[in-house]
Amino acid sequence: MNFGKRVKEYRLKKDFTLKQLAEKSGISASMLSQIERDEKNPTLQVACQIAEGLNTTLSTLLEERKKEEVIVTRKEERLIYIDEKSMFQRHLLSPSFSMNEIEFLLNIMPANGQSSVFPPHKPGVTETVYVAKGKLQLTLGDGDFQEVLEEGDSVYYSADTTHHFKNLLDSPCEYYVIIDSSKSSK
Incomplete structure (x- = not known):
């Protein structure tokens, strides 16, 4: 299933109108409508804002998997989101199912690149970042x-x-990056 359809599915599951999701995410209702119809491909920042507005994770909106005891994700099977504007890559390393409260990510930032400004998560959400290669500046x-x-x-x-x-x-x-939502106020 594609991103736009997942957004619409989650919005309807929460009984949100486009206007309500627009207010919660900070994204206009017309832009949300275009994303849901796959007329627009959101930037990573916009996709994160939509996920926050729906009180879920970006990984959940990208793909739903059946919850299992042991899940092996092969390199060629992992979910990869590439921001077409910045070429920033977000690789989901942990399983993606709706009740997963921990996300494990590999982010690859192009030379001299920078991310969009990520929106705030819900209170209680924490992130741990480990630099494997390079030199990274974090601004909060x-x-x-x-x-x-x-x-x-x-x-x-x-x-x-x-x-x-x-x-x-x-x-x-x-x-x-490890995003821990287990203690967030939902």
Whole structure:
């Protein structure tokens, strides 16, 4: 199933009108309608805002899998979201089913690239970031916190604020992210 159809399915399951989802996500109702009809492909930032508005994860909106005891995801089978504007890649490494409260991601940032500003998650959601390759700058809020992370460094933070990543090198940066929604206010 594609992203637009999943958005519409979740919106209807929550009994939201397009206007209600627009208010919750900060995305216009007309843009949401175009996304649901697959007329527009959202940027990563917009997709994250929609997921937050629906009180779910982006991974859940990208694909639904049957919950099983043991799940092996082969490299060629993993969900990969590529932001066409920035070429930022988001690889889902953990299973994607609607009740999964932990997301394990590999993000690949192009040389000298930067992410969009990610919207705040619900209160209680945390993120842990580990830089596997490169040099990454993390900014939380309106610059309230800014830190440069080098290969092997990690950071843990409450993700209920806007956050932004920037690659400080002329080569791709690879970093892992764990998003923990298990203690969020739903």
